């Protein structure tokens with residue numbers, strides 16, 4: 001089976017009603033150039049208005065985070081997964097390194113969020129990645145195995161039938177440094193191997209995105225790698241022309 005390329009834009013804490021309208025209109029106007037499935041993940045307060053603007057288009061809606069609690073209720077400031085599906089979200093980013101580092105999301109919490117996302121009918125985009133110190137200490141594979149195992153142990157391999165994994169080396173996020181296609185491919189092959197040890201068919205169908213300073217000029221070489229099925233895009237997803245150019249580099253495998 002073919003894995004359809006996916007390019008997801010993580011807008012992080014950026015945007016305004018006016019800026020979002022301009023960005024979405026720019027993406028929709030050029031969407032025909034994309035060879036990848038496209039998803040945008042605006043801040044939660046803008047999900048509804050962005051979702052309305054995307055209605056009936058080929059561009060999907062995703063959230064950047066969700067609450068791990070199984071049931072809605074007395075959790076001030078949190079957002080339940082059912083609220084995200086209610087607004088039309090199909091995807092949700094889980095375990096982004098900024099949430100792990102700045103909001104104390106450890107592996108157990110990420111695994112809990114992952115399970116709740118699926119229970120709510122959302123497709124998790126599970127982020128994993130090593131810091132520069134970990135890479136330099138030759139600990140990349142250990143870190144990624146640990147991050148993946150937390151989710152596998154809790155949800156089981158069958159959960160990956162409907163999951164996207166984003167490999168995002170922390171040292172490449174927002175820094176302008178990008179993993180070379182060879183570095184990224186090596187890690188993606190390792191991640192697919194980890195899944196294959198549990199189920200080769202699921203491993204072969206799971207989309208593995210690369211994230212970390214992807215731009216129009218490096219997307220093609222990255223996405224051409226056999227185990228890189230698209231990208232999770234931060235900064236460049238805030239400019240319609242760049243996001244479209246990256247999506248135009250999408251390659252199905």
Ligand code: PEP
Nearest residue numbers: 173174211212213234235
């Ligand atoms: C991200 O935050 O997921 C990301 C990949 O950011 P950037 O593209 O800006 O490095």
